[in-house]
Amino acid sequence: MTVDQSARRTTVTTTGGTGSQRQYLVLGVVVLLLALLPLVLPEERQGVAVRTLIFAILAVSWNVMSGYGGMFSFGHAAFFGIGAYVDAYLLVDHGISPWVAMVVGAAAAALFGVATAYASLRYKLAGAYFALATFAFAQMLLLLVSNLSSLRGTEGYNVPILSESSWSKIQFPQGDSRYYWIPLGLLAIAVAVKIALVNSRAGQFVVAARDDATAAEALGIPVMRYRLLAVAISSAIAAVAGVYYVQYYLFVGPDNAFGGSVSIEAIVPAVIGGVGTIWGPLVGAAIVGPLSELTSTLLRNPPAALAFLEGKAGLDVITYAVLLIAIVIFLPRGVYGSLKARFGR
Amino acid sequence: MRGLGLAGVVLVLLALVYLLGDKSAALVNQAVVTGTLLGGVYALVSMGLTLIFGVLGIVNFAQGTMLTLSMYAAYVLVTSLGLNVYLATLLLVPLLFGLGYLVQLLLLNRLMSEGETEGQLLVTLGLSLLIANGLLLAFGGQPKSITAPVGGNLRFLGAVASVPRVIAFVGAIVLALALTAVLQRTRLGLSIRAVAANGQGAAMVGVNVKRVFAVTFGLGAACVGAAGGLVLPFFSLTPSTGEQFTILAFVIVVLGGLGSVTGAVLGGLAIGLLQTVGGLFVPGTGALLLVFAVFVVVLFVRPQGLFGSDL
Numbered sequence: 217m218t219v220d221q222s223a224r225r226t227t228v229t230t231t232g233g234t235g236s237q238r239q240y241l242v243l244g245v246v247v248l249l250l251a252l253l254p255l256v257l258p259e260e261r262q263g264v265a266v267r268t269l270i271f272a273i274l275a276v277s278w279n280v281m282s283g284y285g286g287m288f289s290f291g292h293a294a295f296f297g298i299g300a301y302v303d304a305y306l307l308v309d310h311g312i313s314p315w316v317a318m319v320v321g322a323a324a325a326a327l328f329g330v331a332t333a334y335a336s337l338r339y340k341l342a343g344a345y346f347a348l349a350t351f352a353f354a355q356m357l358l359l360l361v362s363n364l365s366s367l368r369g370t371e372g373y374n375v376p377i378l379s380e381s382s383w384s385k386i387q388f389p390q391g392d393s394r395y396y397w398i399p400l401g402l403l404a405i406a407v408a409v410k411i412a413l414v415n416s417r418a419g420q421f422v423v424a425a426r427d428d429a430t431a432a433e434a435l436g437i438p439v440m441r442y443r444l445l446a447v448a449i450s451s452a453i454a455a456v457a458g459v460y461y462v463q464y465y466l467f468v469g470p471d472n473a474f475g476g477s478v479s480i481e482a483i484v485p486a487v488i489g490g491v492g493t494i495w496g497p498l499v500g501a502a503i504v505g506p507l508s509e510l511t512s513t514l515l516r517n518p519p520a521a522l523a524f525l526e527g528k529a530g531l532d533v534i535t536y537a538v539l540l541i542a543i544v545i546f547l548p549r550g551v552y553g554s555l556k557a558r559f560g561r
Numbered sequence: 562m563r564g565l566g567l568a569g570v571v572l573v574l575l576a577l578v579y580l581l582g583d584k585s586a587a588l589v590n591q592a593v594v595t596g597t598l599l600g601g602v603y604a605l606v607s608m609g610l611t612l613i614f615g616v617l618g619i620v621n622f623a624q625g626t627m628l629t630l631s632m633y634a635a636y637v638l639v640t641s642l643g644l645n646v647y648l649a650t651l652l653l654v655p656l657l658f659g660l661g662y663l664v665q666l667l668l669l670n671r672l673m674s675e676g677e678t679e680g681q682l683l684v685t686l687g688l689s690l691l692i693a694n695g696l697l698l699a700f701g702g703q704p705k706s707i708t709a710p711v712g713g714n715l716r717f718l719g720a721v722a723s724v725p726r727v728i729a730f731v732g733a734i735v736l737a738l739a740l741t742a743v744l745q746r747t748r749l750g751l752s753i754r755a756v757a758a759n760g761q762g763a764a765m766v767g768v769n770v771k772r773v774f775a776v777t778f779g780l781g782a783a784c785v786g787a788a789g790g791l792v793l794p795f796f797s798l799t800p801s802t803g804e805q806f807t808i809l810a811f812v813i814v815v816l817g818g819l820g821s822v823t824g825a826v827l828g829g830l831a832i833g834l835l836q837t838v839g840g841l842f843v844p845g846t847g848a849l850l851l852v853f854a855v856f857v858v859v860l861f862v863r864p865q866g867l868f869g870s871d872l
Contacts, residue, residue, distance in 0.1 A: 348860070353857070541684050
């Protein structure tokens with residue numbers, strides 16, 4: 217890996233088995249600690265925590281395709297939205313459990329991801345062109361869904377509210393900790409999948425294809441196959457995030473499934489935390505999620521000097537936009553990536 | 562050359578719609594006039610982008626929000642200073658030029674080495690979020706509009722065209738001519754073309770490449786400066802008004818050829834027509850879906866090599 221490339225990406229350590237054992241151990245400890253959060257967190261903060269978890273899953277997903285795979289996705293909303301719509305369609309129209317939707321949605325999104333990525337890679341779209349193509353695919357799905365009356369057009373789906381708790385439909389009393397533990401579990405699985413991929417032979421091939429596709433090809437690595445594998449895993453994880461999103465917010469429409477802001481929320485935590493690292497997206501989500509809560513509290517009760525801001529919207533996004541620009545320019549490896557480079561093994 | 566080919570394709574398709582379509586000629590006439598004028602608006606937004614994308618290789622995701630910013634600036638000039646909106650436009654051009662110049666100089670110039678595509682994209686994305694939400698913070702989300710200083714309609718082939726839209730169209734043509742003149746006839750244009758063709762070579766013969774980058778981004782921003790004032794009379798203004806133009810502008814730029822101002826104008830017209838004439842046959846926002854389909858096909862069949870730039 218050449219120096220200018222490693223400025224943006226962190227090399228994957230090829231420590232094999234012991235390295236991954238350590239990563240699983242860290243994951244276990246982190247998840248256990250996070251699982252205790254509902255015990256200390258006031259109930260009205262649950263929404264922030266769940267939202268942070270959903271976007272952490274999405275950021276982990278983005279990082280597999282774009283961080284490790286080097287295929288910059290600007291349209292992760294496509295995969296997230298497919299998951300969301302599969303769930304809404306199966307549950308609302310057919311009464312099928314969201315757990316099934318997670319499997320079906322993940323498969324559908326992976327299929328869509330592989331098909332579009334295959335077409336894009338086959339025509340040698342790279343860098344900005346690949347990003348624009350992914351964005352266009354997400355926009356096409358957005359427009360398609362808005363125009364399909366069989367998917368309720370611009371109206372979207374409301375998930376019917378049940379009168380009693382149901383594990384199979386993922387519905388509990390409002391503020392129930394299970395609403396938090398389920399996405400935490402999903403996040404843990406997503407990270408575990410990522411650890412497994414990164415430490416596997418396939419994962420090494422994915423990284424080799426990212427760093428120098430021509431050289432990897434020359435070494436006999438079937439570059440396309442491994443790139444598509446990364447895309448498939450990434451899209452499947454994003455779809456699961458989409459399914460849970462609908463279950464928590466009990467609503468989905470074209471914009472909050474396929475809109476550009478979803479793609480952005482997949483990218484931003486990963487970039488802020490550290491692209492191409494295991495923990496970067498989690499660190500990024502842990503920064504971005506509470507930040508929006510902090511700024512909205514500030515807007516509700518501003519100090520005297522900022523009184524003019526009271527009741528205004530937009531400050532949360534401004535803060536993370538500034539953070540995004542500053543990180544890209546001054547800490548291209550992201551918060552976690554830079555710390556790791558400085559103190560890492 | 563590519564521009565002429567594009568124009569040919571559009572004309573043939575239009576002829577087919579007239580001859581074989583089941584829509585009345587008056588209906589198609591109206592769609593053509595509306596589409597042409599809409600295409601003028603698209604051209605206005607795309608011209609700056611084609612410079613930024615073609616010369617600097619930067620995917621400026623903030624192009625649309627810079628248009629929104631320019632529209633709000635025009636709105637403030639009109640409502641608080643009582644300026645005529647077209648006079649305000651003249652002020653916006655240098656204003657946005659300065660903004661673009663500074664953005665490139667202070668932010669993007671740090672990310673101009675090879676393989677920084679993602680970094681550039683992320684910074685302009687951040688900028689776009691920053692501008693849109695800054696406007697939301699300052700002006701709120703309620704739609705705003707001004708009354709056009711000139712009203713009325715022109716009749717053309719039995720179709721109706723509102724005067725402010727015609728003015729914007731003429732403005733687009735004038736801007737395209739001015740921009741072409743700058744690029745082809747001035748020393749500055751020569752250095753921009755030199756940097757676009759071979760940055761290292763240009764640096765070796767004494768061109769200050771970083772300054773040319775900044776000026777180019779400034780010119781790209783100045784184009785949306787002009788566009789903001791020209792389209793304000795017939796667009797209702799919210800902090801997200803311009804965003805819809807960003808991806809359309811990329812479609813147009815890729816369609817027309819990177820760095821080609823003429824291509825941006827012809828591409829703008831082609832997409833405008835596709836949207837309105839296509840809208841006769843496809844319901845709702847289906848026409849926009851058609852636009853994206855065209856984009857993807859163009860991306861696939863005309864890979865970057867043909868545009869003479871290897872991003």
